Amino acid sequence: MNSATRKFIFHDLQTIEGYIDPPDALVFLSxxxxxxxxxxxxxIAEIGVFYGRSYYxxxxICGPDEKLLAIDLFDIGQTGDGASPQYGRFLDNGRRLGLAVDEALVVTGDSTRLSASEIKDKIGEVRFFSIDGGHMLPHIVADSRLAxxxxxxxGIIAFDDTFNPAWPEVTVGVADFLRENGAEFSAFCMTKYKTYVCRRDHHQFYYDTxxxxxxxxxxxxxxxxxxxSKVARLHNPISRRMVYELMIRSGMSAFSERVYR
Ligand SMILES: C[S@@+](CC[C@H](N)C(=O)[O-])C[C@H]1O[C@@H](n2cnc3c(N)ncnc32)[C@H](O)[C@@H]1O
Incomplete structure (x- = not known):
């Protein structure tokens, strides 16, 4: 186990507003x-940066030299003059945690308008692609094709919000992707929030990982x-989630890591 990274996941990461929780952070790490x-x-490519929780x-995990492409509209809270505080807050989080942002590899715009060659020109072929941008079917169709x-x-594709009843079209989009590309791609892992996909010839390798x-x-x-395909489903019992939430809410985030050992 990597104790410095685990401390980061259970403590520092929780200070960034966002959506990756410790179980998926530990899957990313592994x-x-x-x-x-x-x-x-x-x-590494990420669609849907928000305030940088997954980005950081x-x-x-990968260090300051890793080619990490961040794609987001960066328009949350936009005012009439077009200004949005989102990008500034994303950068502030990095400064606060002492983690670098390569701004030459930040794309501000709609991911559905990007091409795969633009991505490869910037970071080469992608070994880990996280899709957590627009949550409607046309977004998932375009983003999964891009990945x-x-x-x-x-390479691995991590789809966020699969099987979440709040975003049913994500589930449809991921199922369509797997059915249309089933000869080449298969899911190997599922958590409460994410579905992880790779090429079939790497399925057993990542399943075993x-x-x-x-x-x-x-x-x-x-x-x-x-x-x-067989999928490793990671279940996080509600008893542990309750203990974890109680620790976070009572200011004991530094010790919450022990709940997940
Ligand atoms: C749920 S948040 C992402 C959470 C983030 N991955 C994290 O770790 O906290 C979704 C993000 O997707 C962005 N987004 C929505 N539609 C998009 C699009 N078409 N292209 C690029 N980004 C998009 C939003 O601006 C928002 O920041």
Missing amino acids: LLQRQNSDNLDGG LFRK KDSLAPH IANAADLTAFDHTETEFLG
């Missing part, structure tokens, strides 16, 4: 570390069948 140790290189997790066409042979990850032993591992 997958990226496995890629690092096996020299599976490539860039990538930065913490597919820029992905390294060993999740099954054997030292940072994921706290979760119940079960196997689920999803559109023709």
Whole structure:
């Protein structure tokens, strides 16, 4: 287990408004570390940065030199004159945590208008692509195509908000993607919030990575069948989630990591 990164996940990351919670942060950590140790290189791309919670997790795990592409409209709270505080708050979070942003690799705009060649020109082929931007079907169709066409042979796509009843079109989009590209891609892991996909010839490799990850032993591992492939489903029991939330709310975030050992 990597105690410095775990401390970051359970303490510092919680100070950034955003949507990746510790179970998925530990999945990101386990997958990226496995890629690092096996020299599976490539860039990292994220659609939907918000205030940088996942971005700074990538930065913490992969270091200041990793090619990390951030794509967002950066228009939250926009006023009549077109100004939005979102980008400034994203940068402030990095300064506060001492983590670098490569502003040459920040794309402000609609991801559905980007091409895979623009992504590859900036960061090369992608080893980890996180999709958490627009949550309607046309967004998922465009973003998943972008990921597919820029992905390294060993690349992973993480889709956020799958099976969330608040965003049903995400689930439809991911299922459509897997059915249309089922000969090439399959899901290998699912959590409460995310579905992780890779090329079929890497399915067993990433499935085993999740099954054997030292940072994921706290979760119940079960196997689920999803559109023709076995998926490692990580279950986080409600009792643990309650203890964790209580610790966070009572200012004990520094100790909350122990709940997930
Ligand atoms: C749920 S938030 C992302 C949360 C983030 N991944 C985190 O770790 O906290 C969704 C983000 O997607 C962005 N977004 C929505 N539609 C988009 C689009 N078409 N292109 C690019 N970004 C988009 C929004 O501006 C917002 O910041």
